[in-house]
Amino acid sequence: MQDPTQLYRYETDTDPAAARASVMLVSMGGFIDAGRTQRLLTEHLLSSHEHTVVASFDLDQLLDYRGRRPMMTFDRDRFTSYEDPSLLLYRLVDDEGQPFLLLAGSEPDYQWERMVEAVTGLVKTMHVDLTISVHGIPMAVPHTRPIGVTAHATDPRLIAQHAPVFGAVQVPANWSALLELRLGEAGRDALGFAVHVPHYLAQAEFADAALAGLGAVAGVTGLRLATTDLAAAAGLNRAEIAKEVAGSDEVAAVVEALERQYDTFMEGRERPSLLATSISELPSADEIGAEFEAFLKDVAEDDSSSDQG
CATH class of the missing domain: 1.10.288 (Cobalamin-dependent Methionine Synthase; domain 2)
Structure with missing residues (x-):
């Protein structure tokens, strides 16, 4: 395997030792994210909490650009902009000044194991004790009832309040799941929350699912995360859904x-x-x-x- 540290670089004004935090959230898409749960949660965190970029990843080594073509803007007779894909490690601060990390951006198409090694190295360097992911899964449930959450973890004690629903099943892999598996094999704590999204809203924005994911993260970490804006968006979203249903x-x-x-x-x-x-x-x-x-x-x-x- 090539040197994993060559996949990323620290920002020039960042001291890795000073950027340490005990919790890291991973938000890198994957096979499915019903209700755009992960995207809404990530956007909310970045808009609601003070943050800086700790490190950036070299996506030219990781992405299949022809498989997921970035968008460009053509204006009359010339190209004027390019939506440059990114994968960044942020350091955020909660409402009480507690720092936490957020790895957000495009899921790698290539070099999954090398990328896992790179992030595992950052977990060690930043003294991360717990790695968390959140995404939405479609379920045959109505939006008018309490939102369920399925939890998974490298150690059952991390999700003792959540009991398993399914037995052994095979599912398409995603990079975040592989990271959780490898961290567990290395004796490190990692967990994830799959928020239940009504199947008829799987392709739409369902802010209540993101709000439920935010609550799950806050509950397991003790972080004081802002909720006001996301709760307001969920209320508006709820009203729009009710109007469509009616x-x-x-x-x-x-x-x-x-x-x-x-x-x-x-x-x-x-x-x-x-x-x-x-x-x-x-x-x-x-x-x-x-x-x-x-x-x-x-x-x-x-x-x-x-x-x-």
């Missing part, structure tokens, strides 16, 4: 079907729901699988009935 009988029928299924699933059971974010006792793995499959089947049948109607 304007379409078909969409309204789908949401109502999901609400019925969600409420039925949540009510009248002595054991906790599969969608709960805090579970102290769980049924067996077979019971979990059977109930979840039945839930999805009922939703699909209700959707089909709504379409026929």
Whole structure:
């Protein structure tokens, strides 16, 4: 492997020792980010908290430009701008002056393992104790009910308040997940939150999911993160969604079907729901699988009935 430190450079006015922080958030896209959860959360943090750039990565070594072509502006008879992709390590400060790091930008197309080594080196240099990621996943749930969060971590003690929902499954890899795996193998703490986004909003902005992700990060780290602007955006977003739903009988029928299924699933059971974010006792793995499959089947049948109607 080539020298991982050649993938990045410190900013000339940055002393790595002085930029240390115990928490690092990783926001680098990946296979999926339903509701644009990660992007909204990242933009909010950078707009709401004082920050500086600690290091920048050489994306010419990491990106497939033809696979993800950056945008350019052509004005009448000439090119006037180019949206230069970036991958930066920021140092932010929370509302009480506590520093934390944010690695944000384009997910690498190439050299994943070398990039993992590079970031692991930065984790050591910056004395990072906990690495965290947040993204959205589409789920058959309505936007009118509490938002669920699925947690994963290198050590179960990090997410003791979250119980697993699924058994062993194979999913397409993403770089942030690989980083979490490798950090765990190296004996370092890392965790992630997958926020449940209604499947019909997966391609739209769903600020409530970003707000839930922000709360999850604050809860596990103790950071005092600004919420006012994101909460306001979520309120406006909620109103826009309600307007869209009210304007379409078909969409309204789908949401109502999901609400019925969600409420039925949540009510009248002595054991906790599969969608709960805090579970102290769980049924067996077979019971979990059977109930979840039945839930999805009922939703699909209700959707089909709504379409026929």
